[in-house]
Amino acid sequence: MEKVKITQKKADAIEYLLKVRGWSRESIALGEIKRDAQWVDGTPEEGMRGFLDEELLKALYIGYEAEPEFKENDWVTDIKTGKIARIDHRGYDGELAWVDDDEKNFFDSPRHSTPSEIAEEKERRFFAEHGREPWELKKNDILNDRRENCTVTIAKVIDKEVMTVLFTNGDWEFYNNIVEDSDWRVACFADKRLDVKTNE
Known part of the structure; x- marks a missing residue:
């Protein structure tokens, strides 16, 4: 047995x-x-x-x-739905993990999230706070290239499916596929900038 x-x-x-x-x-x-x-x-x-x-x-x-122990602020994945959330101040009562998810108050079949799941959820939440899907970029967004240690402005989104964009930075411009390149970080979304009109 x-x-x-x-x-x-x-x-x-x-x-x-x-x-x-x-x-x-x-x-x-x-x-x-x-x-x-x-x-x-x-x-x-x-x-x-x-x-x-x-x-x-x-x-x-x-x-x-x-069963694994869960405590406040642990990242958990609901086995049934695949949703990822963080355990909130209500904690885990042995059956339910009370979470900070917008749609569900609790997960009834939690497991500890993997590091890659946590990173993906943090990225999703970051973009959602700004009303966007993950790596939904727009004209005039400013990105930071961590390899080159410089910031660039998106002049045009060429392909939304694979998120290929045209960058400008002073006298030069280039194309890049952002999603496949993990060295990019959003420095500022266009609608948060005070130096450009965002209604274009």
Whole structure:
């Protein structure tokens, strides 16, 4: 049979009762199933609350895997939807990760996000704050080229699909595919500039 997945809080409670309090698996099972045990708030044993009988028996006699712990500000990905968000001040209650997502208040099947997922979500949020899709660039946006350590202005967007743009910088101009080149960063969006008209 397969090990049961339980919260870290429940796993800590079992370990506490077995190793610190010296209870046997049988006494833990009987104490919980008969509801004879009085789990004390604020101690590791309070994690015993909420166990289903079958879940507890499997954990005690077959084995268990503690689900990963989540805390405020952790980036999580919802396994069902693929959405990525950060856990907010409401935290994780063992089942739901309360998140800062605009569409969903919580994820009911979270996992820790990978570094690439986090970077992608941060980029999406950055552009969304300015009313744009990721790497949606417009005329008069200013970009910073980190390789050359210079800023350039977009004179024209040539191809929106692959985001090829025409840059100008003083006396010269050149084309570049921005999306495939990770050395570019937005320095200023056109609508935030005070030195140009943005209604063109």
